[in-house]
Amino acid sequence: MIARFEGILESISSGSIVIDGEGSLTYEILVPAYTAARLGGKIGQHVKLHTLYYFESQNQGATMIPRLAGFLSPPEREFFELFTTCKGIGYRKALRAMTLDTAQIAHAVANRDIAMLQSLPEIGRRTAETIVATLHGKVDRFLAYTTGESKSSKSADPANVGGSDQEQLDGGQPALENSQSSGAREAIEVMVQLGENRTQVIQWVDQVLARKEKFENIEALIARVYQIKSG
Incomplete structure:
Protein backbone atom coordinates (compact mmCIF):
# COMPACT_ATOMS: atom_id res chain seq x y z
CA MET A 1 0.00 0.00 0.00
CA LEU A 143 -14.87 21.08 12.21
CA ALA A 144 -11.83 23.05 13.34
CA TYR A 145 -9.38 21.33 11.05
CA THR A 146 -7.00 23.47 8.98
CA THR A 147 -4.90 21.86 6.29
CA GLY A 148 -1.17 21.62 6.67
CA GLU A 149 -0.86 23.85 3.61
CA SER A 150 -2.94 26.54 5.29
CA LYS A 151 -1.10 26.18 8.59
CA SER A 152 2.19 26.86 6.90
CA SER A 153 0.89 30.15 5.48
CA LYS A 154 0.05 33.29 7.39
CA SER A 155 -3.69 33.87 7.37
CA ALA A 156 -5.15 36.89 5.64
CA ASP A 157 -7.54 39.32 7.26
CA PRO A 158 -10.97 38.45 5.80
CA ALA A 159 -11.96 42.11 5.94
CA ASN A 160 -9.24 42.90 3.41
CA VAL A 161 -9.91 40.18 0.87
CA GLY A 162 -12.04 41.17 -2.09
CA GLY A 163 -12.48 44.84 -1.26
CA SER A 164 -8.93 46.08 -0.77
CA ASP A 165 -6.88 48.29 -3.08
CA GLN A 166 -3.75 46.41 -2.02
CA GLU A 167 -2.09 44.23 -4.64
CA GLN A 168 -0.81 42.05 -1.78
CA LEU A 169 -2.91 41.42 1.31
CA ASP A 170 -1.62 41.26 4.87
CA GLY A 171 -0.02 37.87 5.46
CA GLY A 172 1.07 37.54 1.83
CA GLN A 173 -2.27 36.54 0.30
CA PRO A 174 -2.71 38.02 -3.21
CA ALA A 175 -5.41 40.66 -3.62
CA LEU A 176 -8.79 39.64 -5.01
CA GLU A 177 -10.43 42.66 -6.65
CA ASN A 178 -11.16 41.69 -10.25
CA SER A 179 -9.94 39.20 -12.83
CA GLN A 180 -6.76 41.26 -13.36
CA SER A 181 -5.65 41.29 -9.70
CA SER A 182 -2.91 38.86 -8.70
CA GLY A 183 -5.05 36.54 -6.57
CA ALA A 184 -7.79 36.34 -9.17
CA ARG A 185 -5.29 35.57 -11.92
CA GLU A 186 -3.91 32.73 -9.82
CA ALA A 187 -7.44 31.36 -9.25
CA ILE A 188 -8.17 31.60 -12.98
CA GLU A 189 -5.01 29.67 -13.85
CA VAL A 190 -5.92 26.92 -11.39
CA MET A 191 -9.42 26.54 -12.86
CA VAL A 192 -8.06 26.51 -16.42
CA GLN A 193 -5.65 23.75 -15.38
CA LEU A 194 -8.69 21.91 -14.02
CA GLY A 195 -10.22 21.95 -17.51
CA GLU A 196 -12.41 25.07 -17.47
CA ASN A 197 -12.68 27.49 -20.41
CA ARG A 198 -10.54 30.57 -19.71
CA THR A 199 -13.00 33.12 -21.12
CA GLN A 200 -15.87 31.64 -19.13
CA VAL A 201 -13.80 31.49 -15.94
CA ILE A 202 -12.85 35.17 -16.25
CA GLN A 203 -16.53 36.07 -16.61
CA TRP A 204 -17.42 34.01 -13.53
CA VAL A 205 -14.61 35.55 -11.47
CA ASP A 206 -15.58 39.10 -12.42
CA GLN A 207 -19.22 38.29 -11.64
CA VAL A 208 -18.31 37.04 -8.16
CA LEU A 209 -15.89 39.85 -7.31
CA ALA A 210 -18.31 42.53 -8.54
CA ARG A 211 -20.49 41.62 -5.57
CA LYS A 212 -17.72 42.80 -3.20
CA GLU A 213 -17.87 39.55 -1.28
CA LYS A 214 -15.04 38.85 1.16
CA PHE A 215 -12.84 35.80 0.62
CA GLU A 216 -10.28 34.51 3.10
CA ASN A 217 -8.15 32.96 0.37
CA ILE A 218 -8.00 31.93 -3.27
CA GLU A 219 -9.59 28.56 -2.54
CA ALA A 220 -12.70 30.29 -1.18
CA LEU A 221 -12.98 32.32 -4.39
CA ILE A 222 -12.69 29.16 -6.50
CA ALA A 223 -15.36 27.44 -4.41
CA ARG A 224 -17.69 30.43 -4.90
CA VAL A 225 -17.10 30.39 -8.66
CA TYR A 226 -18.05 26.72 -8.79
CA GLN A 227 -21.24 27.54 -6.86
CA ILE A 228 -22.09 30.11 -9.55
CA LYS A 229 -21.33 27.55 -12.25
CA SER A 230 -23.63 24.96 -10.70
CA GLY A 231 -26.45 27.50 -10.64
Whole structure:
Protein backbone atom coordinates (compact mmCIF):
# COMPACT_ATOMS: atom_id res chain seq x y z
CA MET A 1 0.00 0.00 0.00
CA ILE A 2 1.29 3.45 -0.93
CA ALA A 3 0.51 5.70 2.06
CA ARG A 4 2.56 8.76 1.14
CA PHE A 5 4.23 10.14 -1.96
CA GLU A 6 6.50 13.12 -2.45
CA GLY A 7 8.48 14.69 -5.24
CA ILE A 8 8.48 17.57 -7.72
CA LEU A 9 5.06 18.74 -8.90
CA GLU A 10 5.23 18.63 -12.71
CA SER A 11 1.69 19.51 -13.77
CA ILE A 12 -1.95 19.90 -12.77
CA SER A 13 -4.82 18.83 -15.01
CA SER A 14 -8.52 18.21 -14.57
CA GLY A 15 -8.79 16.17 -11.37
CA SER A 16 -5.19 15.01 -11.13
CA ILE A 17 -1.58 16.05 -10.72
CA VAL A 18 1.69 14.55 -11.92
CA ILE A 19 4.60 14.19 -9.48
CA ASP A 20 8.15 13.27 -10.39
CA GLY A 21 9.38 11.03 -7.59
CA GLU A 22 12.92 12.31 -8.19
CA GLY A 23 13.91 8.84 -9.27
CA SER A 24 12.74 6.50 -11.99
CA LEU A 25 9.01 6.88 -11.25
CA THR A 26 6.54 9.61 -12.19
CA TYR A 27 3.03 9.24 -10.77
CA GLU A 28 -0.36 10.61 -11.74
CA ILE A 29 -2.31 11.19 -8.53
CA LEU A 30 -6.02 12.02 -8.37
CA VAL A 31 -6.81 14.92 -6.05
CA PRO A 32 -9.91 16.77 -4.80
CA ALA A 33 -10.60 20.06 -6.58
CA TYR A 34 -9.69 22.15 -3.52
CA THR A 35 -6.34 20.36 -3.22
CA ALA A 36 -5.55 21.13 -6.85
CA ALA A 37 -6.37 24.77 -6.10
CA ARG A 38 -3.93 24.86 -3.18
CA LEU A 39 -1.18 23.32 -5.26
CA GLY A 40 -1.74 25.66 -8.19
CA GLY A 41 1.23 27.87 -7.42
CA LYS A 42 3.65 25.05 -6.63
CA ILE A 43 4.51 23.63 -10.04
CA GLY A 44 8.22 22.88 -10.07
CA GLN A 45 8.35 22.69 -6.27
CA HIS A 46 8.67 19.76 -3.89
CA VAL A 47 5.30 18.58 -2.54
CA LYS A 48 4.13 15.76 -0.28
CA LEU A 49 0.76 14.00 -0.42
CA HIS A 50 -0.82 11.42 1.87
CA THR A 51 -2.30 8.86 -0.46
CA LEU A 52 -5.06 6.30 -0.76
CA TYR A 53 -4.54 3.36 -3.10
CA TYR A 54 -7.64 1.76 -4.62
CA PHE A 55 -8.94 -0.07 -7.68
CA GLU A 56 -11.39 1.56 -10.08
CA SER A 57 -13.86 -0.60 -11.96
CA GLN A 58 -14.30 -0.04 -15.71
CA ASN A 59 -16.25 -1.81 -18.46
CA GLN A 60 -18.91 -2.94 -15.96
CA GLY A 61 -16.34 -4.55 -13.73
CA ALA A 62 -14.45 -6.36 -16.48
CA THR A 63 -11.36 -4.24 -15.85
CA MET A 64 -9.91 -3.06 -12.54
CA ILE A 65 -7.45 -0.16 -12.80
CA PRO A 66 -5.23 0.82 -9.84
CA ARG A 67 -5.57 4.47 -8.81
CA LEU A 68 -3.81 6.71 -6.33
CA ALA A 69 -5.70 9.57 -4.65
CA GLY A 70 -3.74 12.23 -2.79
CA PHE A 71 -4.44 14.58 0.12
CA LEU A 72 -2.47 17.27 1.94
CA SER A 73 -2.76 15.55 5.34
CA PRO A 74 -3.90 12.29 6.99
CA PRO A 75 -7.07 13.93 8.44
CA GLU A 76 -8.14 15.05 4.96
CA ARG A 77 -7.64 11.51 3.71
CA GLU A 78 -9.66 10.23 6.66
CA PHE A 79 -12.50 12.65 5.92
CA PHE A 80 -12.51 11.58 2.28
CA GLU A 81 -12.88 7.93 3.30
CA LEU A 82 -15.76 8.92 5.60
CA PHE A 83 -17.39 10.97 2.82
CA THR A 84 -17.36 7.98 0.48
CA THR A 85 -19.34 5.88 2.95
CA CYS A 86 -22.42 7.83 1.81
CA LYS A 87 -24.64 5.95 -0.61
CA GLY A 88 -24.10 7.03 -4.21
CA ILE A 89 -20.71 8.66 -3.61
CA GLY A 90 -17.78 6.75 -5.04
CA TYR A 91 -14.17 7.84 -5.04
CA ARG A 92 -14.28 9.68 -8.37
CA LYS A 93 -17.52 11.50 -7.55
CA ALA A 94 -16.18 12.51 -4.14
CA LEU A 95 -12.99 13.90 -5.66
CA ARG A 96 -14.97 16.01 -8.14
CA ALA A 97 -17.46 17.15 -5.51
CA MET A 98 -14.92 18.35 -2.95
CA THR A 99 -14.38 21.91 -4.18
CA LEU A 100 -14.61 23.06 -0.55
CA ASP A 101 -12.11 21.96 2.06
CA THR A 102 -12.65 19.41 4.82
CA ALA A 103 -13.75 21.86 7.52
CA GLN A 104 -16.25 23.65 5.26
CA ILE A 105 -17.96 20.42 4.22
CA ALA A 106 -17.91 19.18 7.81
CA HIS A 107 -19.61 22.40 8.96
CA ALA A 108 -22.27 22.00 6.27
CA VAL A 109 -22.99 18.49 7.53
CA ALA A 110 -23.01 19.54 11.20
CA ASN A 111 -25.35 22.45 10.45
CA ARG A 112 -27.55 20.34 8.16
CA ASP A 113 -26.87 22.91 5.43
CA ILE A 114 -28.44 21.13 2.47
CA ALA A 115 -28.05 24.19 0.23
CA MET A 116 -24.28 24.36 0.70
CA LEU A 117 -23.85 20.65 0.09
CA GLN A 118 -26.09 20.88 -2.96
CA SER A 119 -23.81 23.60 -4.37
CA LEU A 120 -20.99 21.05 -4.67
CA PRO A 121 -20.50 19.61 -8.17
CA GLU A 122 -22.56 16.46 -8.86
CA ILE A 123 -24.40 16.69 -5.52
CA GLY A 124 -28.17 17.03 -5.93
CA ARG A 125 -30.67 17.60 -3.16
CA ARG A 126 -31.33 13.92 -2.53
CA THR A 127 -27.62 13.14 -2.28
CA ALA A 128 -27.08 16.16 0.00
CA GLU A 129 -29.81 14.88 2.30
CA THR A 130 -28.19 11.43 2.28
CA ILE A 131 -24.84 12.96 3.23
CA VAL A 132 -26.37 14.73 6.22
CA ALA A 133 -28.28 11.63 7.31
CA THR A 134 -25.18 9.46 7.04
CA LEU A 135 -22.51 11.75 8.46
CA HIS A 136 -24.27 13.98 10.99
CA GLY A 137 -22.64 13.36 14.36
CA LYS A 138 -19.54 11.85 12.77
CA VAL A 139 -17.73 14.98 11.58
CA ASP A 140 -17.10 16.89 14.81
CA ARG A 141 -13.35 16.17 14.82
CA PHE A 142 -13.04 17.84 11.40
CA LEU A 143 -14.87 21.08 12.21
CA ALA A 144 -11.83 23.05 13.34
CA TYR A 145 -9.38 21.33 11.05
CA THR A 146 -7.00 23.47 8.98
CA THR A 147 -4.90 21.86 6.29
CA GLY A 148 -1.17 21.62 6.67
CA GLU A 149 -0.86 23.85 3.61
CA SER A 150 -2.94 26.54 5.29
CA LYS A 151 -1.10 26.18 8.59
CA SER A 152 2.19 26.86 6.90
CA SER A 153 0.89 30.15 5.48
CA LYS A 154 0.05 33.29 7.39
CA SER A 155 -3.69 33.87 7.37
CA ALA A 156 -5.15 36.89 5.64
CA ASP A 157 -7.54 39.32 7.26
CA PRO A 158 -10.97 38.45 5.80
CA ALA A 159 -11.96 42.11 5.94
CA ASN A 160 -9.24 42.90 3.41
CA VAL A 161 -9.91 40.18 0.87
CA GLY A 162 -12.04 41.17 -2.09
CA GLY A 163 -12.48 44.84 -1.26
CA SER A 164 -8.93 46.08 -0.77
CA ASP A 165 -6.88 48.29 -3.08
CA GLN A 166 -3.75 46.41 -2.02
CA GLU A 167 -2.09 44.23 -4.64
CA GLN A 168 -0.81 42.05 -1.78
CA LEU A 169 -2.91 41.42 1.31
CA ASP A 170 -1.62 41.26 4.87
CA GLY A 171 -0.02 37.87 5.46
CA GLY A 172 1.07 37.54 1.83
CA GLN A 173 -2.27 36.54 0.30
CA PRO A 174 -2.71 38.02 -3.21
CA ALA A 175 -5.41 40.66 -3.62
CA LEU A 176 -8.79 39.64 -5.01
CA GLU A 177 -10.43 42.66 -6.65
CA ASN A 178 -11.16 41.69 -10.25
CA SER A 179 -9.94 39.20 -12.83
CA GLN A 180 -6.76 41.26 -13.36
CA SER A 181 -5.65 41.29 -9.70
CA SER A 182 -2.91 38.86 -8.70
CA GLY A 183 -5.05 36.54 -6.57
CA ALA A 184 -7.79 36.34 -9.17
CA ARG A 185 -5.29 35.57 -11.92
CA GLU A 186 -3.91 32.73 -9.82
CA ALA A 187 -7.44 31.36 -9.25
CA ILE A 188 -8.17 31.60 -12.98
CA GLU A 189 -5.01 29.67 -13.85
CA VAL A 190 -5.92 26.92 -11.39
CA MET A 191 -9.42 26.54 -12.86
CA VAL A 192 -8.06 26.51 -16.42
CA GLN A 193 -5.65 23.75 -15.38
CA LEU A 194 -8.69 21.91 -14.02
CA GLY A 195 -10.22 21.95 -17.51
CA GLU A 196 -12.41 25.07 -17.47
CA ASN A 197 -12.68 27.49 -20.41
CA ARG A 198 -10.54 30.57 -19.71
CA THR A 199 -13.00 33.12 -21.12
CA GLN A 200 -15.87 31.64 -19.13
CA VAL A 201 -13.80 31.49 -15.94
CA ILE A 202 -12.85 35.17 -16.25
CA GLN A 203 -16.53 36.07 -16.61
CA TRP A 204 -17.42 34.01 -13.53
CA VAL A 205 -14.61 35.55 -11.47
CA ASP A 206 -15.58 39.10 -12.42
CA GLN A 207 -19.22 38.29 -11.64
CA VAL A 208 -18.31 37.04 -8.16
CA LEU A 209 -15.89 39.85 -7.31
CA ALA A 210 -18.31 42.53 -8.54
CA ARG A 211 -20.49 41.62 -5.57
CA LYS A 212 -17.72 42.80 -3.20
CA GLU A 213 -17.87 39.55 -1.28
CA LYS A 214 -15.04 38.85 1.16
CA PHE A 215 -12.84 35.80 0.62
CA GLU A 216 -10.28 34.51 3.10
CA ASN A 217 -8.15 32.96 0.37
CA ILE A 218 -8.00 31.93 -3.27
CA GLU A 219 -9.59 28.56 -2.54
CA ALA A 220 -12.70 30.29 -1.18
CA LEU A 221 -12.98 32.32 -4.39
CA ILE A 222 -12.69 29.16 -6.50
CA ALA A 223 -15.36 27.44 -4.41
CA ARG A 224 -17.69 30.43 -4.90
CA VAL A 225 -17.10 30.39 -8.66
CA TYR A 226 -18.05 26.72 -8.79
CA GLN A 227 -21.24 27.54 -6.86
CA ILE A 228 -22.09 30.11 -9.55
CA LYS A 229 -21.33 27.55 -12.25
CA SER A 230 -23.63 24.96 -10.70
CA GLY A 231 -26.45 27.50 -10.64
